[in-house]
Amino acid sequence: MSPTHTEVTTGAADLDPCGRADHPDCGIRDVLDRVGDKWSVLVVVELASGPRRFRQLQRAIDGISQRMLTLTVRRLERDGLVLRTVYPTVPAQVDYRLTETGTSLTHLVKALADWSLAHRDIIAQARRAYDNGHPDHEIR
């Protein structure tokens, strides 16, 4: 019981990821709604190495279906992250490449990958510890 806990504000906005000290849902939801899905980031990663054609992408991204690749790449195109170019050859030939905006995203993705690799062991260890301490508890 600590009724005098005061407000937690304490002017401690130094670590606030948002620009504001209060809690607007920032633009974070936007990014996540855009590339937080199952495949978008992987497409961006693949395209970061250079332009790719449809089948190339599908082969490179393990487990993706044509349907999901189509949807994913269409959404990225719509948001202006990917440029889609159709060559009127026969059979049809299409290539995808990152736009300037899309390329700017790759730096973030790299940072994410770096973070993941840097903490994967610690996280795995934390999981084992948790699961060990909560034998019967099912969380996932």
Added chain:
Amino acid sequence: MSPTHTEVTTGAADLDPCGRADHPDCGIRDVLDRVGDKWSVLVVVELASGPRRFRQLQRAIDGISQRMLTLTVRRLERDGLVLRTVYPTVPAQVDYRLTETGTSLTHLVKALADWSLAHRDIIAQARRAYDNGHPDHEIR
């Protein structure tokens, strides 16, 4: 602007978000599977401002249900990103705070938020252009 498109493949691996030049699915899937869900990042954001109790989190994060807050916070705890402390008062009182690992994530989240804000207008514009050029096409 892209007057001289040049080859993005200047030696190939310079922009590769992964550590490797080839295409392993890096650790990106790991991060996204962990915090790519609907609420995790928002919880991290809120906790970045300091420790919070359950109800505080729920009130701060607009629209989240107790169920989702519980699940989210439990997963974060399991992964060692959040520390959960129970005070044996009555009624029960619990607070959540970021661990070192969790705090290290906030920097990434901030970068994400920054990117989002910096590109939101361009992306919105790209969308309008796309939707304008594809009137009847339904992508979302």
Added chain:
DNA sequence: CCGAATCCGCAAGGATACTG
């Protein structure tokens, strides 16, 4: 106040078949 447990709708995503 802090949850766990249950029910349930809905949308994401996989599999398959077909077209240009």
Added chain:
DNA sequence: CAGTATCCTTGCGGATTCGG
């Protein structure tokens, strides 16, 4: 090759109720 169309399963997540 590069998609489109259709069906169908899975599980996320919301609403509600009950317990400590």
